[in-house]
Amino acid sequence: MERLQKIIANRGYCSRRQAEVLIAKGVVKVNGQVVRELGQSFDSDVEITIHNKPLNKVNDKVYFIFNKPRLVLTTMSDPKDRPTVADYFKGEKQRVYPVGRLDYDVSGALLMTNDGDFANFIMHPRYEFRKTYQALCKGKVTKQQIKNLMSGVVIDDDYKTKAIYANAIKYDPVYDESIMELTIAEGRKHHVKKMLIAADIYLKKLKRTQIEFLEIKDLEVGKYRELKPHEVKQFYGIYNSIKK
Numbered sequence: 001m002e003r004l005q006k007i008i009a010n011r012g013y014c015s016r017r018q019a020e021v022l023i024a025k026g027v028v029k030v031n032g033q034v035v036r037e038l039g040q041s042f043d044s045d046v047e048i049t050i051h052n053k054p055l056n057k058v059n060d061k062v063y064f065i066f067n068k069p070r071l072v073l074t075t076m077s078d079p080k081d082r083p084t085v086a087d088y089f090k091g092e093k094q095r096v097y098p099v100g101r102l103d104y105d106v107s108g109a110l111l112m113t114n115d116g117d118f119a120n121f122i123m124h125p126r127y128e129f130r131k132t133y134q135a136l137c138k139g140k141v142t143k144q145q146i147k148n149l150m151s152g153v154v155i156d157d158d159y160k161t162k163a164i165y166a167n168a169i170k171y172d173p174v175y176d177e178s179i180m181e182l183t184i185a186e187g188r189k190h191h192v193k194k195m196l197i198a199a200d201i202y203l204k205k206l207k208r209t210q211i212e213f214l215e216i217k218d219l220e221v222g223k224y225r226e227l228k229p230h231e232v233k234q235f236y237g238i239y240n241s242i243k244k
Contacts, residue, residue: 001041009116011055014097016120027051061115062094063232066224067216070107074098088222108208109216128185132210133192138202141168141178145199149182153198161186212238
């Protein structure tokens with residue numbers, strides 16, 4: 001017996017958190033009956049429908065690293081018919097969904113999978129996987145601003161957060177623009193944007209270049225590649241090494 005949200009996630013429909021939202025909305029049925037209460041457990045091969053469409057079992061688990069373009073939503077559908085990450089995976093046999101968030105106006109590395117356990121593991125705040133961003137900023141980013149990011153800035157009124165790594169890579173005096181890089185291990189909403197604001201850095205464009213050891217430097221915007229089995233295992237290995 002497993003909780004309903006876990007069964008839905010394991011079948012590759014969405015993450016556990018998103019499944020909980022669907023259950024609360026009353027769009028999930030088990031054996032023909034609407035289930036609204038969270039935490040109910042069922043047999044793993046139970047009959048499930050979402051929005052009156054049957055949810056089949058997942059035979060093969062797949063994992064992708066995707067270079068998300070800017071102005072694309074990190075959702076599988078949008079009522080306003082805006083571009084979503086789902087548009088780029090229509091050719092895949094397995095239905096995949098995004099692991100975590102990447103803002104509409106932010107490009108770069110995004111994991112996609114149909115493995116609910118893997119997605120839940122990666123998104124859990126306990127594990128603090130590192131994410132690296134490259135920011136195009138107005139003006140010259142100073143050493144003091146970098147120092148402030150490393151020592152810690154306050155966001156969301158009273159939450160202190162700091163970069164694991166931050167560095168000003170390049171300054172272009174012609175356009176009066178800087179390129180900087182920073183790595184964080186947290187994931188609040190608009191986290192990096194808020195950090196840069198707190199450090200008095202004017203952000204023009206943001207890209208996530210890396211999730212732990214996975215980089216997108218050889219991956220064109222809008223393209224993806226399947227993770228190798230050892231790469232999937234490596235994520236679990238990272239957490240185990242930290243835990244020790």
